[in-house]
Amino acid sequence: MSNVHTLLVVWQDKESRLYYHIGTLSYYNNQYEFIYTHAEPGQRKLGDALKCGYMIHPAFPNINKVYQSKTLFPAFDRRIPSPDRSDFKAILADLGLDEHASKMDILRETRGRSASDTYSFEQPLRVGEDGKLHSSFFVHGMRHQNLPDHWPSWLTKDSSLKLIQEPTNDHDPNAVGIYTYGGRQLGYVPNFYSKAIFSLLESGATPLVRVVYINEKSTPHWWVKVDFECGVPALQDIHSDELSPVMQ
Structure with a gap:
């Protein structure tokens, strides 16, 4: 449990x-x-x-x-x-x-x-026993990416993904895109996490994002789930309100 x-x-x-x-x-x-x-x-x-x-x-x-x-x-x-x-x-x-x-x-x-x-x-971003931030979440905004029908072939379980900040995003200046290492955008970090994760990236943190679930036959809300893990070496340089989804 x-x-x-x-x-x-x-x-x-x-x-x-x-x-x-x-x-x-x-x-x-x-x-x-x-x-x-x-x-x-x-x-x-x-x-x-x-x-x-x-x-x-x-x-x-x-x-x-x-x-x-x-x-x-x-x-x-x-x-x-x-x-x-x-x-x-x-x-x-x-x-x-x-x-x-x-x-x-x-x-x-x-x-x-x-x-x-x-x-x-x-799930909130949680500080684990290893001192790192952890969470799992579904990739948001996939249905708006005009993905081709064969997009599931880009991924396998345990595929690593990368995060890219989008400070000029019209809807959210803290938006963080989620991409394959081949450069294809899948969607976004859920925006209730975006300010915290954007700030972590800004501080030099290097999150590990790994695919744990793929179900292209479901609705877009449940297409791809990832595990998120991130060390926080510069946590002291981040304002506490920027990490509001984080819980001990």
């Missing part, structure tokens, strides 16, 4: 396609906890989301409250496959999980995506 017990609750603005970290879901001491991020503008948190039309979730109406529960909040629980489904074990196997997986594990791997809204649940 994974030891990841924290997930970023992320909302996407349908017009700008930008993502906002509006809250954090955690599990510890045998209970779940949900809190909103700060409501002040800046850093693409709740305050910025509200300015872009985000509506406070009706299950969590008080933005200043710490919500706690012994069971996963129903608003989130309904986003994961039910154990009563006949294909439940097959779903877990496809996600790389087994019957011992926790609800947080399942929510992490499925991202809790729903066709009816624009929420998702994402």
